[in-house]
Amino acid sequence: MVDVASRTGNPRLSRPPVKRRRKRLRHRVLVALALLLIYPSVTYVQALTAPGAATFAARTADWARQMGAGPVVNALENWYYTRHPPANGAPSAGSLPVARPVAAPNRANAPAPLATLPGALPGEGVWVPGARMAGGQPADYTTFLRPDPAHASVVAAVAAFDQKWTGTHLIAGTKEPGGTWPEQAQVPDAMRPSLLATFNSGFKFRDTPGGFYADGRYGKPLKDGMASLVIDKSGVATVALWGRDAHMTPDVAAVRQNLELIVDAGRPVPGLAGNPAGQWGSAKNQFQFTWRSAAGVDAHGRLIYVAGNQLTLTALANALATAGAVRGMELDIHGGMVSANLFRPDIAGSSPTTVLPDMPTAADRYLSADQRDFFAVTARTGAVHAPAAR
Secondary structure, eight states, X not given: OOOHHHHHTOGGGGSOOHHHHHHHHHHHHHHHHHHHHHHHHHHHHXXXXXXXXXXXXXXXXXXXXIIIIHHHHHHHHHHXXXXXXXXXXXXXXXXXXOOOOOOOSOOTTOOOOOOOOSSOOTTTTOOEEOSBXXXXXXXXXXXXXXXXXXXXXXXXXXXXXXXTTEEEEEEOOSSSSOSOOTTTTSOOGGGGGGEEEEEEOOOOGGGOSOOEEETXXXXXXXXXXXXXXXXXXXXXXXXXXXXXXXXXXXXXXXXXEOSXXXXXXXXXXXXXXXXXXXXXXXXXXXXXXXEEEEEEEETTOOEEEEEEEEEOHHHHHHXXXXXTEEEEEEEEESTTTOOEEEOXXXXXXXXXXXXXXXXXXXXXXXXXXXXXXEEEEEEOTTOBOOOBOO
């Protein structure tokens, strides 16, 4: 065979012109870039349009973590929330709970008033009765306190549920813990006439080693040593260290685990400010001044819920212990994640309210499908006082 390039002495006759080779290279680079962008673009659209209520910011943060940017998201959150400390002064009027209609003058079974910072605000630490049950006894009480002596503007709302009158339910979301569940990620219609409260659950399951059990099956295996909100088949809830205070038995109806206990034996546990093994979230998470929530149980068996803005982990534990919790666990954190709503089934036509007026979630959240699992507290069958006109 005759080698034309060798015969002519012109090597360019044996390969494409330079411009054509550069064009092909650019085409390949553009195709590669397009392929690299298609997957994240598609997954981001899926995250923004996934079924269930969730804020744009929450969906974006979840997507970024899904794409492997969790350390970046954590670093940004630490940078932002630790650099915006609250003031050491009086809280704004808009951060204090709005007075609720008083259910009944009978406060014989009310929790004891809470300890307060010097110069207590009007209503601070004083329990306000909520929905009235048959016979006039309130099923729930609310108050507020300031748990951070270094930042007196920080307010935490507290709700206490008398479990003689109430039952608690764990309801799965559309995405957490995953799968299809009978409640369809919202408060079922049958519960709504007796609904007293709804409140958020814990971290997303990729961010906690804890498990989930409800409706007779596991959404994620339960793990010993985890702080657990445990509900028995009568609807009574407690907060326990799984494997020490509670175990799986035929009487267990639901378990939601999240991190480790933050209150035990009535006191904040050691190590909260250091978080040495990351047992309470990512490193430095405990220093963030942000929305936080927690659940506990007091010595009288009341279920306690606490939530507030600009709380560090230590301040959250202080709030829970001050509220009387003998054991307590952190639930979810950050705006859009912390959500607690109160209902008055004893008042006809009443609307739900958030436990704090500046809570950045709708009071009717969880009445439609939500991406996250949550808790609902209802009055026991036949317990609600006949609804009175507003």
